[in-house]
Amino acid sequence: MPLPPKSRTEHDRSVFSRRALVLFGAQGALAAGLGARMYHLQIVEGAHYAARAERSRIRPSLLAPVRGHIVSRDGTPLAVNSHNYRVVLYREDADDVERTLDRLAEIIPIPPLRRKALLEEIGRTRAFLPVVLAENLKWEQFAEVNANAPALAGIAPELGFTRHYPEAGYTGHIVGYVAAASERDVARAGDDGPVLKLPGMRIGKMGVERVEEPALRGKAGLSRIEKDVHGRPIRELERREGTKGDDLRLTIDLDLQKYAMQRMGDESGAVVVMDIYDGDILALASTPGFDPNGFVLGWSTKDWVALRDAEKRPLHNKAVSGLYPPGSTFKMVVALAAMHLGIAGPGHSVFCNGHIELGSHRFHCWKRGGHGMMDLHEGLKQSCDVYYYDIAKRIGIDRLAEVARKFGIGVLPEIGFIDAKEGLMPDKAWKRARRDEPWHPGETLHAGIGQGYMLSSPLQLAVMTARIANGGYDVQPRLVRERNGERIKARSLRGIGIDRAHIEAVKRGMYGVVNERGGTALRSRIAMAGHEMSGKTGTAQVRRITMAERTTGVLKNDELPWNQRDHALFVAYAPADDPRYAVSVVVEHGGGGSSVAAPIARDVMLKLQFPTEVPDGAIPNGAAPVFVARDDDGSEDA
Amino acid sequence: MASLHAHATAAPTLPQKLLRLNWPLVVLITLVAAIGFAMQYSVAEGNLDPWARRQMIRFAVSFCGMLVVAMIDIRFWHGSAYLFYGVSLALLVAVEVAGTVGMGAQRWIEIGPLRLQPSELMKIALVVALARYFHDLNPRNVRHVLTVLPPLLMIAVPAALVVKQPDLGTAVLLASGGIVIMFLAGVSLWFFAALAAGMGGLVYAVFASRGQDWALLKPYQYNRIAVFLNPELDPRGAGYHITQSKIAFGSGGMTGEGYLKGPQSRLDFLPEKHTDFIFTVLGEEFGLVGCVFLLCVYVGVLLFGMLTALRIRHLFGRLVAMGVCMTFFAYFAINMAMVMGLAPVVGVPLPLVSYGGTSMLVILFGFGLLLSAQVHGAVAFPRLSPFALLWPIRRG
CATH class of the missing domain: 3.40.710.10 (DD-peptidase/beta-lactamase superfamily)
Structure with missing residues (x-):
């Protein structure tokens, strides 16, 4: 026996309305929850996320300082910086490191042993830090790498400085020499450690280069580069040049x-x-x-x-x-x-x-x-x-x-x-x-x-x-x-x-x-x-x-x-x-x-x-003659 | 009552129907879509292409479709409900057999130039079919235990097919939409209690089966859940999306970085930024103010939709309207929860804002049905509708 149509509809509607209200209440509560989450993420933790966003898109990178020069008492250069054309690799930008190396090897010869050592170093280095693949290149090679840059994913040609000692063998022990920093050097350097790991960065290992290392090194600069998720630089936001190392004049005549x-x-x-x-x-x-x-x-x-x-x-x-x-x-x-x-x-x-x-x-x-x-x-x-x-x-x-x-x-x-x-x-x-x-x-x-x-x-x-x-x-x-x-x-x-x-x-x-x-x-x-x-x-x-x-x-x-x-x-x-x-x-x-x-x-x-000429009679008769320096301009034979 | 009765009997003309439309709702829907265009323009770095222009065209077409659907008598939709459901189910099966694999799942089927996602169609089809079922059901029987079996089957079969694609998000959406219809239709609360217990058991079984040879979910689904529970587990891998999304979203602060200036999204840190993660871009560019505004507009759509539903005089219309609202709510709530790290990344778009054809078409089709039910809110249904033979218990 059917209910009267009206009351049935009424019943339907009252149940529906009640439940619809419950449902809407639940949805409203959930929407309020979403709003609370928005508030939490954007206001309560907003600064935290803003900082993280900053970190993930802005790469601060150190700029290697220019090493101070060393000259003799009269100003003749003993240690200078000469141009160094080099090629570095950023692993994160290279799709396939092996293939990139193969292609590079067509321009710059990479012997198998060197290649093995490079691959190891690339594996060890963090993906966004550069690894030097080749240094002191001839201009022709450097230009060729530049010209082929689009085909060499991850490779960046760079112009750096390399240390040069014009007086070579005459002052080797005094001026000393520089070389890449060892792990121990980096550990010892404390705050300056990361600077030493920059490509082309060298540290004094002997002589004045070593004694005066902190002064000669100078202070690293900083460049803040905005990069996208792939590590491609978009633009430089800020650049603070480093301070050049001290120029030294030695007492050496x-x-x-x-x-x-x-x-x-x-x-x-x-x-x-x-x-x-x-x-x-x-x-x-x-x-x-x-x-x-x-x-x-x-x-x-x-x-x-x-x-x-x-x-x-x-x-x-x-x-x-x-x-x-x-x-x-x-x-x-x-x-x-x-x-x-x-x-x-x-x-x-x-x-x-x-x-x-x-x-x-x-x-x-x-x-x-x-x-x-x-x-x-x-x-x-x-x-x-x-x-x-x-x-x-x-x-x-x-x-x-x-x-x-x-x-x-x-x-x-x-x-x-x-x-x-x-x-x-x-x-x-x-x-x-x-x-x-x-x-x-x-x-x-x-x-x-x-x-x-x-x-x-x-x-x-x-x-x-x-x-x-x-x-x-x-x-x-x-x-x-x-x-x-x-x-x-x-x-x-x-x-x-x-x-x-x-x-x-x-x-x-x-x-x-x-x-x-x-x-x-x-x-x-x-x-x-x-x-x-x-x-x-x-x-x-x-x-x-x-x-x-x-x-x-x-x-x-x-x-x-x-x-x-x-x-x-x-x-x-x-x-x-x-x-x-x-x-x-x-x-x-x-x-x-x-x-x-x-x-x-x-x-x-x-x-x-008598720097220029020893006068007659400076030595007694019969004594061994005074040695006269060869004028060979310094480099070889010393 | 007399005038209402007159409305019901004398068929209104087309202009009358148009006038009767719930225009505030239509305006709100258009507003959401407009926000979508702006965001598509932004993620393309201030370009109409490749997304904004196509999104506008799709909206224009779908919007017209919505109005057409709204003008068609609700009884027609009632009559063709099971057919619609059947076709959608067939397409789901077809996708299983011959679908295109995209984003690691079989979701699309290509019919000529059209690329269809049957699981999206099913969301509306299920709502309509369930509404029809409960409309046709004798209210006396609505509390009968056996009467819940057909709707459960109607929900379970497509949900199972969608899970198999695999698309856990859509499956949950389908199931929850269906269950809400049952709830509104007046099914006994005991049923829902039993259902909740069953679901709890299922969840337990799912986790218990992890790593066993009878594992209920795919490893990536377990991963998603694990990473959802603790995104820091894998910041470069599975948790990457959520972590990046939270970073970009959170960095928006109160007023955001400004339109077209969201650096995270600009610099590709965000995945899927024009589709599933569009809300993150909005959060980054407009901050809390923008997000709460969008949330309010969504809730406004919901509110107008529900108020409309409550005024409809037949159960079919009410259920369809509420079902559409529920689907709409589920879309934006799950998407927002997902990008804010409250729900696993399940691939649910932000309705009308995310780039995507099928979901826009389906949502506007749903609103078309809602409007049709509203416009034809007082029509009298025949005692036996043409396709009611599928279930013997009849109204009256």
């Missing part, structure tokens, strides 16, 4: 440096020339030299092995890190210590009969048969070993070491070179600590003639000589003269606490060594008044002379293999009456100090005082 390098010839050794008042290093020659450009452009394996394994160790900066027994060049310090401590004044005399006995040991003078009666002046002039054995024995090692350190022996010079060595000035504590043995009195005698455990670098010998020559002031070596055109003030000097009169006595002895009859370096004297040189010879024994050998006759250096011959040393200052420069010369296994090292020092002193 390039002419003198070249002269010293050439004068050493094939010898292995070092020449250091230093201003005795401001500490300027005018020459810091270490031979053989090497061409630092090789490190920038890459060595061939053959060249590298030859360089690394060469007997005369060209990569080694002997001037600061070569350590040699100072030999007789140390005798001034022994004499000064004796006077300073009141043990033996200038008039103290010792009779030299060729040897001295200590316990059961016999210590020999270099002159068989002895020098006879010696005082301080003659002892220094003739380099009598027995005289110094005697006074050293009286001083004792600890007091000797204390005075020696005032002259920089056994103390690290403040030159900043990472490879600079502090050498060794032994004392009792050192021996106890290092060898766990007591000090033998005989070892003091060895120290008295600069032998035994003693070791010093040519730079230290130059510092020692300078401190004597300047009357006992604590001059320190320095290599940088100007920074960005601004002169660096020399350190103010402080006395080292040695009596001036004692120093004058020693200086008179040094004058005698070169200029008086009987002096060990008489043949190397400068005969022109006002330009004379004072100095001291040294011959450092490398091997032990046995008792048996002494009886049969000590072998001459010529009879020995090269690496067992004595080191030849000479330290000097000039002009003798009003000193200005100190020089030290070490010739490794060169033989005698007087015959090998002193003539080199003489030539360098002449070059210093």
